[in-house]
Amino acid sequence: MNNYVFGLTMLVVGMGGTLATLFLVTLVIGALTRLFPVRPVEGAEKQ
Amino acid sequence: MSDAILNALGALFEGVRFLLAHGGPNLIMISVACAMFWLAIAKGVEPLLLLPIAFGCLLVNLPLSEVMAAGGVLKTLYDFGIGNELFPLLIFVGIGSMTDFTPLLANPRLLLFGAAGQLGIFITLLLALALGFSKEEAVSVAAIGACDGPTVIYVSNMFAEMNRIPTAMVGALAVAAYSYMALVPVIQPPIMRLLTTRKEREVKMPSPKGKVSKAALIAFPVVVTVITGIVAPKGLPLMGMIMLGNFLKVSGVAPRLASAAENEIANIATLFLGLAIGGTMAGPQFLTRETLMVFGLGLVAITIDTVGGILLGKVWYLLSGGKMNPLVGAAGISAYPMAARLVQNEGQRWNKHNYLLMHAMAANTGGQIGSVMAAAIMLSLLKGLGII
Numbered sequence: 001m002n003n004y005v006f007g008l009t010m011l012v013v014g015m016g017g018t019l020a021t022l023f024l025v026t027l028v029i030g031a032l033t034r035l036f037p038v039r040p041v042e043g044a045e046k047q
Numbered sequence: 048m049s050d051a052i053l054n055a056l057g058a059l060f061e062g063v064r065f066l067l068a069h070g071g072p073n074l075i076m077i078s079v080a081c082a083m084f085w086l087a088i089a090k091g092v093e094p095l096l097l098l099p100i101a102f103g104c105l106l107v108n109l110p111l112s113e114v115m116a117a118g119g120v121l122k123t124l125y126d127f128g129i130g131n132e133l134f135p136l137l138i139f140v141g142i143g144s145m146t147d148f149t150p151l152l153a154n155p156r157l158l159l160f161g162a163a164g165q166l167g168i169f170i171t172l173l174l175a176l177a178l179g180f181s182k183e184e185a186v187s188v189a190a191i192g193a194c195d196g197p198t199v200i201y202v203s204n205m206f207a208e209m210n211r212i213p214t215a216m217v218g219a220l221a222v223a224a225y226s227y228m229a230l231v232p233v234i235q236p237p238i239m240r241l242l243t244t245r246k247e248r249e250v251k252m253p254s255p256k257g258k259v260s261k262a263a264l265i266a267f268p269v270v271v272t273v274i275t276g277i278v279a280p281k282g283l284p285l286m287g288m289i290m291l292g293n294f295l296k297v298s299g300v301a302p303r304l305a306s307a308a309e310n311e312i313a314n315i316a317t318l319f320l321g322l323a324i325g326g327t328m329a330g331p332q333f334l335t336r337e338t339l340m341v342f343g344l345g346l347v348a349i350t351i352d353t354v355g356g357i358l359l360g361k362v363w364y365l366l367s368g369g370k371m372n373p374l375v376g377a378a379g380i381s382a383y384p385m386a387a388r389l390v391q392n393e394g395q396r397w398n399k400h401n402y403l404l405m406h407a408m409a410a411n412t413g414g415q416i417g418s419v420m421a422a423a424i425m426l427s428l429l430k431g432l433g434i435i
Contacts, residue, residue: 036262
């Protein structure tokens with residue numbers, strides 16, 4: 001594989017892969033925060 | 048008897064003879080070591096790394112030094128912790144335990160800035176190839192765009208161990224990476240001002256939610272580790288160690304381990320890594336045209352990282368109807384928390400009522416994850432292409 005093809009492959013797949021993977025992580029974080037929401041402290045509720 | 052005394056005296060001055068005969072490169076590197084001492088001590092530039100690197104550089108460049116010869120102290124440290132990539136990974140455990148991902152979990156969309164902030168890696172890779180570097184050298188140089196010293200050392204040393212790049216290049220890359228990380232406050236602000244309008248810089252962003260449950264914080268490092276293991280297994284040690292450090296911290300049940308990761312382990316690994324990297328900076332091997340090019344390309348890489356983040360910020364600004372301050376994009380690099388503080392300062396400079404810090408911290412921790420993810424993906428691609 002010549003350097004030109006190699007560089008472009010790394011740019012497209014590497015940058016694209018990084019973006020896509022981090023986008024996937026944002027979705028997962030969204031799911032985690034919905035799955036584990038912040039619960040109000042019991043003491044605070046009583047007050 | 049007199050001959051013996053003269054011979055003995057001659058042996059004492061052998062170092063001076065060596066310096067006079069072939070010591071030019073060594074003297075230059077000793078001056079470089081002194082410059083690094085000055086930067087670290089007088090200017091406070093990355094002292095934790097620069098001091099041991101500079102001292103290693105001094106030790107290896109003294110005439111007839113054997114510290115990097117077989118059995119020498121720096122060579123032993125190099126083989127023990129750099130040759131097998133152990134020290135950078137131990138530092139990652141420490142970095143993980145020092146990082147607070149709460150702002151990111153409160154505003155996960157900002158993680159995308161962490162991806163845009165890696166543009167410099169891949170553009171620099173193309174440039175390095177165009178300048179005649181081999182594929183492995185180009186990937187190593189491009190890794191400076193990760194803005195993350197341990198990542199650069201991990202990636203470049205992997206190639207050095209395969210004899211695909213010269214060992215001296217690892218030292219040049221490490222020094223370039225740490226120098227530019229320290230220079231982020233000098234490099235970024237002019238780019239921020241150049242690429243944004245005053246109106247954009249003045250955009251006031253609402254305070255983020257800020258609250259995240261402990262369970263989500265605990266699940267996060269585990270989930271990111273699993274995703275990295277599936278998508279980019281070659282980079283799993285990098286992400287795995289950073290997430291291990293964070294997991295120890297957020298779990299809350301192993302404060303001694305978290306403290307050890309953050310303090311003793313990170314400190315010892317930093318000292319030994321710095322010394323061993325300094326040991327690779329022997330004048331005759333270090334002072335090459337390639338080293339100068341590495342420094343030039345490193346600057347390009349970090350500049351393009353900043354440009355990438357800000358450009359995404361500008362697109363976001365347009366799509367959100369002017370609600371996103373594009374300056375936040377500049378924090379999408381791994382220099383934590385320096386880049387976030389810079390964004391906060393720059394935002395307040397143009398609008399005194401603007402508090403961008405939490406948004407910038409989210410983008411900045413996103414940059415940490417993004418840089419490691421980009422390196423992990425790059426290594427996995429290299430494996431897929433049959434290069435490693």
